[in-house]
Amino acid sequence: xxxxxxxxxxxxxxxxxxxxxxxxxxxxxxxxxxxxxxxxxxxxxxxxxxxxxxxxxxxxxxxxxxxxxxxxxxxxxxxxxxxxxxxxxxxxxxxxxxxxxxxxxxxxxxxxxxxxxxxxxxxxxxxxxx
Amino acid sequence: xxxxxxxxxxxxxxxxxxxxxxxxxxxxxxxxxxxxxxxxxxxxxxxxxxxxxxxxxxxxxxxxxxxxxxxxxxxxxxxxxxxxxxxxxxxxxxxxxxxxxxxxxxxxxxxxxxxxxxxxxxxxxxxxxxxxxxxxxxxxxxxxxxxxxxxxxxxxxxxxxxxxxxxxxxxxxxxxxxxxxxxxxxxxxxxxxxxxxxxxxxxxxxxxxxxxxxxxxxxxxxxxxxxxxxxxxxxxxxxxxxxxxxxxxxxxxxxxxxxxxxxxxxxxxxxxxxxxxxxxxxxxxxxxxxxxxxxxxxxxxxxxxxxxxxxxxxxxxxxxxxxxxxxxxxxxxxxxxxxxxxxxxxxxxxxxxxxxxxxxxxxxxxxxxxxxxxxxxxxxxxxxxxxxxxxxxxxxxxxxxxxxx
Numbered sequence: 002x003x004x005x006x007x008x009x010x011x012x013x014x015x016x017x018x019x020x021x022x023x024x025x026x027x028x029x030x031x032x033x034x035x036x037x038x039x040x041x042x043x044x045x046x047x048x049x050x051x052x053x054x055x056x057x058x059x060x061x062x063x064x065x066x067x068x069x070x071x072x073x074x075x076x077x078x079x080x081x082x083x084x085x086x087x088x089x090x091x092x093x094x095x096x097x098x099x100x101x102x103x104x105x106x107x108x109x110x111x112x113x114x115x116x117x118x119x120x121x122x123x124x125x126x127x128x129x130x131x
Numbered sequence: 132x133x134x135x136x137x138x139x140x141x142x143x144x145x146x147x148x149x150x151x152x153x154x155x156x157x158x159x160x161x162x163x164x165x166x167x168x169x170x171x172x173x174x175x176x177x178x179x180x181x182x183x184x185x186x187x188x189x190x191x192x193x194x195x196x197x198x199x200x201x202x203x204x205x206x207x208x209x210x211x212x213x214x215x216x217x218x219x220x221x222x223x224x225x226x227x228x229x230x231x232x233x234x235x236x237x238x239x240x241x242x243x244x245x246x247x248x249x250x251x252x253x254x255x256x257x258x259x260x261x262x263x264x265x266x267x268x269x270x271x272x273x274x275x276x277x278x279x280x281x282x283x284x285x286x287x288x289x290x291x292x293x294x295x296x297x298x299x300x301x302x303x304x305x306x307x308x309x310x311x312x313x314x315x316x317x318x319x320x321x322x323x324x325x326x327x328x329x330x331x332x333x334x335x336x337x338x339x340x341x342x343x344x345x346x347x348x349x350x351x352x353x354x355x356x357x358x359x360x361x362x363x364x365x366x367x368x369x370x371x372x373x374x375x376x377x378x379x380x381x382x383x384x385x386x387x388x389x390x391x392x393x394x395x396x397x398x399x400x401x402x403x404x405x406x407x408x409x410x411x412x413x414x415x416x417x418x419x420x421x422x423x424x425x426x427x428x429x430x431x432x433x434x435x436x437x438x439x440x441x442x443x444x445x446x447x448x449x450x451x452x453x454x455x456x457x458x459x460x461x462x463x464x465x466x467x468x469x470x471x472x473x474x475x476x477x478x479x480x481x482x483x484x485x486x487x488x489x490x491x492x493x494x495x496x497x498x499x500x501x502x503x504x505x506x507x508x509x510x511x512x513x514x515x516x517x518x519x520x521x522x523x524x525x526x527x528x529x530x531x532x533x534x535x536x
Contacts, residue, residue, distance in 0.1 A: 003148075003483055004479055004480050004534060005534065007479065008476070008534045008535060013536075038491055041473075041505070063505065064473065065473035065475040065476045066473060066476045067475070105479075105482075108475070108479055111475060
């Protein structure tokens with residue numbers, strides 16, 4: 002993919018004006034993850050409803066266009082999803098939310114940082130509620 | 132002279148995304164001239180055998196080639212004796228060797244080790260680990276806002292307890308060349324030993340370890356046109372002789388019984404197991420090549436390129452340059468950010484244009500914190516880079532600004 006596909010208007014818009022950007026008080030699921038390659042950081046907050054579905058989600062942190070846009074689109078996409086559905090999410094889904102068919106391996110790490118954050122957070126959540 | 136140099140490096144025939152390769156990540160590793168590639172091939176095709184032990188023709192040839200490479204290294208950095216040159220896997224291993232072998236023997240509880248704020252993790256983490264283990268203290272020489280070491284405060288940092296000062300010759304982020312001579316003289320008059328990380332200096336600065344009078348000097352082959360997997364530790368003979376081995380095994384022993392072992396003489400004491408023989412020979416070929424071009428000429432070339440690059444890049448609106456803005460005392464390393472553009476995004480746009488730059492923390496997180504940024508883009512130049520490469524750099528920066536307004 003060339004960079005004009007990657008850096009198209011929608012992605013730039015999501016990175017400049019990320020949706021669900023901020024924090025949520027007393028989240029059910031909360032985790033912070035760092036990409037050691039570049040120091041990018043994402044902190045994810047998820048609030049569940051009585052059916053254990055995503056009621057509200059927010060993220061905080063600094064990063065490149067791809068990691069920010071990805072977190073913005075990802076958090077939009079997971080609203081209403083059940084824990085089970087969240088567990089099934091993969092890198093493929095992340096790329097689909099971004100509307101990209103592929104990324105180089107290093108840049109894919111930027112895109113999937115939000116997914117990794119969610120996965121670690123889910124693990125902690127399940128251990129806590131076991 | 133430098134106009135024709137790219138032709139010696141076969142990789143420049145390669146196209147990246149349909150474009151000519153512009154390689155500007157030389158602080159990470161350098162490309163290899165044909166002569167180094169041929170030397171590796173020739174070694175494996177004609178002289179391959181293990182060294183020092185075999186009583187047969189091939190082994191004797193391999194030993195001869197390996198030891199000749201050691202002598203080339205000695206001469207290149209002006210060490211007094213050949214056995215002061217220890218082959219390692221690279222700078223990181225060289226520094227770890229000193230941290231383990233010298234450090235564990237000489238650093239005691241309450242002692243102090245001085246490093247600088249601009250160290251690469253490879254010359255910081257080993258000392259952090261050692262200090263923690265020995266309950267010693269790690270102190271930092273600060274930098275000023277332009278990235279120069281603030282050595283006026285060095286006298287007050289040095290105390291009776293300061294056993295070691297470990298610092299880099301040239302910063303891998305700022306390109307600053309540190310005033311080693313002055314620092315080493317101060318440290319020595321305090322009875323403090325000095326280790327120098329020369330990974331970024333040896334490729335283009337004429338280095339004379341005898342004149343510098345440093346106690347240890349570490350560098351890597353692959354950053355100076357040589358193969359990966361080979362590096363050098365220079366150490367003063369009396370220090371190396373007094374040190375216990377770092378790794379133990381074959382070739383580093385004198386005599387082994389079931390109960391005890393006595394160590395081999397220098398340099399074998401520190402070269403346990405089968406060494407990267409072909410790579411050492413390849414490093415020798417790289418040194419020959421650098422000598423042919425001439426280190427003084429290479430340094431002049433670096434100065435020409437960095438002067439041109441600074442001038443060009445300073446004119447870009449929104450640019451933030453880390454490190455000195457003047458080429459004086461600066462190697463061919465340029466770290467920068469543009470507006471709010473994240474360096475990773477920048478590197479992707481560069482890649483598409485066939486330009487290889489580095490983006491990230493450059494294994495120097497303490498320094499980047501001091502500079503107040505998480506990451507920078509970094510272009511680093513070597514003898515095959517020219518003004519056209521700098522022009523391309525600036526052209527792509529402008530393209531990135533259009534793509535990521």
